[in-house]
Amino acid sequence: MRLRITHHTVYDYERPVSFGVQSLRVTPSVFEGQKVIDWQVDMGDTSEAGAGYRDGAGDWVQLWTIHGPISKVPVRIEGEVVTTDLAGVLRGHREVIHPMVYLQTTKMTEPDEALRDLAAGPEQGLGDLDLAHALSHLVHEKVAYRTGVTNGLSTAAEVLAAGGGVCQDHAHVLMAVARARGLPARYVSGYLHADAEGNIHEAAHAWAEIHVGGLGWVGFDAANATCPNDLYVRTGSGLDSRDAAPIRGVTAMGGAEKLEVTVAVSRVEA
């Protein structure tokens, strides 16, 4: 499927920013399920693209510096990607980090007793893939898709207790239970094209990947009870949403910031 993505963010600062540094991980991953036709990142006239490199997880990282004074900093990400449905399998993705590194829990994915109980649900002795599917189903059942219940800093334990959340929360809960069962798991950020039925929620999307013996990394979108297919575009990963943040930055001066975000993922007819 050929998808066109436009992701525009404007950082609106209370006071003009004199200088800023942003590290962006917003470029589609390179693997058999994705082919980039065109991809542009632009931060306006007063910003400069600097150091870029592919990190150990296979993500493209690009540093930008902002020269002020400027009170509105735009981040315009646009491009086209041709996707193929690989049933969630991240085939042909080049990365160096050992999967075991992703067994490490973080503050946001630390399991409490309720998460451990949930993790203990699927029977012992299942193969990795069956176990991963079973856990993803469980998370889908226990955490309803609901906005306003959680915020960007909610932990997996808090989400499960609340019984609802958004895609980020489903990913964290699934990662917590997968790791509790000894499966390496990570947070993935990207985009999702809402299909004609329109039941799928967020265009800027997140899901989890679980490392499965024999297959490697496989995506699981517990929010939508599915594995990523050709409606998904993958950009980056990390130990949790903070670690996988597409944009990290600091600015000098500036004060409080407001964000205006518009994201659209549309299908381009060949």
Place this chain on the structure above:
Amino acid sequence: MYYNEMFNGDDVREAYASLSDWVDKMPADFRQMKQAEAEALFRRIGITFAVYGEGGDPDRLIPFDMMPRVFTQAEWRRLERGIKQRAKALNAFLADVYSRGEIVRAGRIPARLVYQNAAYEKAAVGFRPPRGVYSHIIGVDLVRTGRDDFFVLEDNCRTPSGVSYMLENREIMMRMFPELFRGNRIEPVDGYPELLRRTLESVAPKKCQGRPRVVILTPGHYNSAYYEHSFLANLMGVELVEGADLFVEGEFAYIRTTEGPKRVDVIYRRVDDAFIDPLTFRRDSMLGVPGLMDVYRSGGVSICSSPGAGVADDKAIYTFVPEMVRFYLGEEPILKNVDTWTLWEDDDYRYVMDNLEELVVKEVHGSGGYGMLVGPRSSKAEIAEFRKLIEANPHNYIAQPTLSLSTCPTFVEDGIAPRHVDLRPYCLCGERIELVPGGLTRVALKEGSLVVNSSQGGGVKDTWVLSE
């Protein structure tokens, strides 16, 4: 019995031949006067920081003992070869575990110990720093138990401190006893700052043009080793900076100067990994430079030691260093490791718990002589208390036999008496692997004590290597 480095029975060993006379002929009042003079000199210099981040009172003076510790050229040659070999293996290990991890694939080190290690840095994976060197200054802590028996207690691959003591101890000895240095052929150590600067310059990134600009990045003057940071910057003739003095822009890192920004090529950082760059590591860090990791990874600046270097010096990884020497270099290790029991293995656990009163037990990530049990020097109650700590978290501990650390004569109230010592040489790794002859000798000043840490009553000595 303990190996006495000066005396073999009543005979004076070769290394100490000339010192013996010096000690014998020194009048007691002269000695006391000199000791007071040494202390005054140390205070004036302001070198009062705690060694190796041991905590405690940062303004407390570490006692300096005027009796030098001496090695013959032959003894040093062997130590030097052993340390260089170890440094080479440690860097090969780091280069390996941050790329393909061949040593893990070959089953020589358990994957868990590497990839689930708290010091293993995901953000460092897949990048090869200049010359493949991750740890540029390695402090190897050594103890001696016999004429030819040296053991490595631990490696320090991140930012080992204490080298300023090595330099100041020598400086003060030369000022107070110039006649000793006229009468003995002692290898100089004052080339260290120059050697360090050359080492750092040799790992400048490819994008560097002209002579590399080196800076030392310090957490600031509240840090216990700040004295050492400014001391080394001064001797190397490089700038001492804090995070706020640096910034990144485009592909490079810069230092703010009165003449405008200047590009920085090599950062000798004395700041922990977690604080280097708030965009990659701890977001609340005020000590680092935002975006520095991105510039580092894209080859715009070198960071020494490389982020993640600490995975090589963890006490659990320590047990595998001899294996690293064999695996990467195809050689037999010259320096021995101390036998180590890992409490997370059932057999080891049982053995250690049955023999606590004979063993030394340490925390895997501990340092500074805290959180450790010296069985033979502990009461029943202390052992019982420590046993509970181990039971609660066996993964946190390793155990080693209580070593019979060698002794070196040390000035005490009424003359000289044997006291236990260790040694930390500083190995520099860049284009070449180099060492200045000697290192920092720490001495346990309390009679019978085996703990040389300054927080536990330890002092320091000048360390001599005799020329041939």
